[in-house]
Amino acid sequence: MICPKCENEYANNVEICPICLQELISEDAFELLFLRKTNWVVVYITSEIIQATMIKDILENEGINAIILNEQSSSFPIPGDLSIIKIKVREEDSDNAMKLIDQMINE
Numbered sequence: 189m190i191c192p193k194c195e196n197e198y199a200n201n202v203e204i205c206p207i208c209l210q211e212l213i214s215e216d217a218f219e220l221l222f223l224r225k226t227n228w229v230v231v232y233i234t235s236e237i238i239q240a241t242m243i244k245d246i247l248e249n250e251g252i253n254a255i256i257l258n259e260q261s262s263s264f265p266i267p268g269d270l271s272i273i274k275i276k277v278r279e280e281d282s283d284n285a286m287k288l289i290d291q292m293i294n295e
């Protein structure tokens with residue numbers, strides 16, 4: 189169980205954080221909350237899922253959480269089923285992520 193305020197972890201039988209007097213939430217619930225309150229920024233856009241997956245792997249090897257968003261570009265005036273794949277990382281990781289992506293692209 190985790191306190192959503194001070195982010196301390198407690199044993200399962202504890203229900204209230206003794207520091208903040210906040211009701212504790214499960215680790216899963218905390219992770220969802222954390223994802224929602226974190227600013228995710230786009231660091232790369234591609235139309236190839238293979239490239240997107242490669243970049244995600246490289247970032248995660250460096251300990252950077254990355255998410256892939258696949259958006260079908262139906263509103264684009266381009267024929268065919270071109271898709272736009274965005275790679276997002278947390279704002280604080282974006283500088284490092286962009287450096288890593290640059291290195292990868294230049295290799």
Ligand SMILES: [Zn+2]
Pocket residue numbers: 191192193194195196205206207208209210
């Ligand atoms: Zn607390």
